[in-house]
Amino acid sequence: MENETEYVVLFPFMAQGHFIPFLALAQILDRKRYTVVFVNTPLNIKNLLKSFPPSSSSINFAEIPFDTSDHGLPHEITDSLPYNLIPRFVEATPSLKLPFRNLLSDLIDIHGGEKPLCVISDFFFGWAADVAHEFGVFHLIFSCTGGFGMACYYSMWMNLPHRFCDGDEFLLPDFPEAGRIHVTQVTPAMSMAGENDPFTIFLQKNFVSWTNSDGLLLNTVEELDKLGLMYFRRKLGFPVWAIGPLLLSEEDRSKTGRQSTINSKQCIQWLDKKDPKSVLYISFGSQNTIPAPQMMKLAKALNSSSRNFIWVIRPPLGFDINSEFVAEEWLPEGFLQNIHEQDKGLVISKWAPQVEILAHKSVAAFISHCGWNSVLETMKYGVPVIGWPIGADQLYNAKFLVEQAKVCVELGRGVDFEVTQEEIVDKIELVMGENGEGIRRKACEIQEMVRDAIRDEENFRGSSVKAVEEIFIAAL
Numbered sequence: 001m002e003n004e005t006e007y008v009v010l011f012p013f014m015a016q017g018h019f020i021p022f023l024a025l026a027q028i029l030d031r032k033r034y035t036v037v038f039v040n041t042p043l044n045i046k047n048l049l050k051s052f053p054p055s056s057s058s059i060n061f062a063e064i065p066f067d068t069s070d071h072g073l074p075h076e077i078t079d080s081l082p083y084n085l086i087p088r089f090v091e092a093t094p095s096l097k098l099p100f101r102n103l104l105s106d107l108i109d110i111h112g113g114e115k116p117l118c119v120i121s122d123f124f125f126g127w128a129a130d131v132a133h134e135f136g137v138f139h140l141i142f143s144c145t146g147g148f149g150m151a152c153y154y155s156m157w158m159n160l161p162h163r164f165c166d167g168d169e170f171l172l173p174d175f176p177e178a179g180r181i182h183v184t185q186v187t188p189a190m191s192m193a194g195e196n197d198p199f200t201i202f203l204q205k206n207f208v209s210w211t212n213s214d215g216l217l218l219n220t221v222e223e224l225d226k227l228g229l230m231y232f233r234r235k236l237g238f239p240v241w242a243i244g245p246l247l248l249s250e251e252d253r254s255k256t257g258r259q260s261t262i263n264s265k266q267c268i269q270w271l272d273k274k275d276p277k278s279v280l281y282i283s284f285g286s287q288n289t290i291p292a293p294q295m296m297k298l299a300k301a302l303n304s305s306s307r308n309f310i311w312v313i314r315p316p317l318g319f320d321i322n323s324e325f326v327a328e329e330w331l332p333e334g335f336l337q338n339i340h341e342q343d344k345g346l347v348i349s350k351w352a353p354q355v356e357i358l359a360h361k362s363v364a365a366f367i368s369h370c371g372w373n374s375v376l377e378t379m380k381y382g383v384p385v386i387g388w389p390i391g392a393d394q395l396y397n398a399k400f401l402v403e404q405a406k407v408c409v410e411l412g413r414g415v416d417f418e419v420t421q422e423e424i425v426d427k428i429e430l431v432m433g434e435n436g437e438g439i440r441r442k443a444c445e446i447q448e449m450v451r452d453a454i455r456d457e458e459n460f461r462g463s464s465v466k467a468v469e470e471i472f473i474a475a476l
């Protein structure tokens, strides 16, 4: 069997949005008969082991201690932590350098002195390149985001260009015209940050350390994301590979963390009753949420729109994300009862089987915060987007979807924008109504492009399939 003695070390950041593409990559490597060592903190490994027992694949899990007590943080990071603590965990991750070095050394000992073929670390862990190289091991950075979104995010944090802008727009350094950013697209964390902000210092240092690596992997598609890929190829001077879309099946994904709060059969049965392409799906990803007044306007718009919908609701901004559903405070009186009586909408508290919903023939459009996993999923199933990005790379992913992929209309940006009920209904109609034919057709074209990238057939091998092979030739 080819590759059976080769092993590859994968080390993602401790969040669901990062686990998903890393596990999808692990499954590809497993199919190619590489042994995978998936490194993470004890609690995350414990959770993953429940679902991916050692007997079920050649993915092995290795624990790394992450003592965050010096940083005044809870000892472990898991997906149920409040979103606003995440940057502080990210800033603390360079303290993992020594434990990772020890772990790599132990792994080499366990393998009788044989080094891993490659270490692939999260884009937050640029420092892992130095550790891998100390042992003479090939190292790759894996960015689970898209090319254009990551390129904008990188350039923004490296240059902080918004500080020199006195108008409404500015052009990102080293970008063509497509890198023109409106001030409302500066991510909230960055608009408040200056040069001495700890997260800025962390990210700048981290992005500089990327250049010590041997290459960059992006969870995107070569044919679709040319601008972002070109940016990094020019900037970093080492190979950049597009290996996406790396997505997990619904079944495997539910194993990585949160479980759907609705029985997926019940959800699919509800969709089965609806006409093809007649349902709007609304979700703001795994961590984000909108404020109560925006939630109220969205609910009123859904009431006045003629469209069917599925809405994943979680507590609005300012409420504990784990708190129980308190509809009266966030939704118009009688909203849930009305939609139930009319069988017009399905409200799911906290967590839905998103992939199964997007794959269903009744789904016509997606109001999304444009987190990259959601973007890949919606493109894979040819569902056009009504973008409502909240922060981070989402603002640039939305820009990419509108201007480059042309499968999205933007509804709003961030949590402070003023939106009217009428504007929401208009945007829904723009995508789901008669005038949305163009955008719907484009979404089908993009769907083909995204599916082709991972086609591996005798007479057709997609660009991402070929890229994965190139990586291992480079690593040898």
Ligand code: UDX
Pocket: 016, 017, 018, 020, 145, 283, 284, 285, 286, 287, 288, 312, 350, 351, 352, 353, 354, 355, 370, 371, 372, 373, 374, 375, 377, 391, 392, 393, 394
């Ligand atoms: C985070 C960052 O917010 C985002 O900017 C970055 O691009 C990726 O990491 P997240 O908010 O988790 O993203 O959103 P997204 O990338 O869309 O990932 C969410 C995942 O959870 C998707 O795979 C989605 O299918 C899944 N999900 C979300 C569900 O299965 N059910 C839900 O109810 C909500």
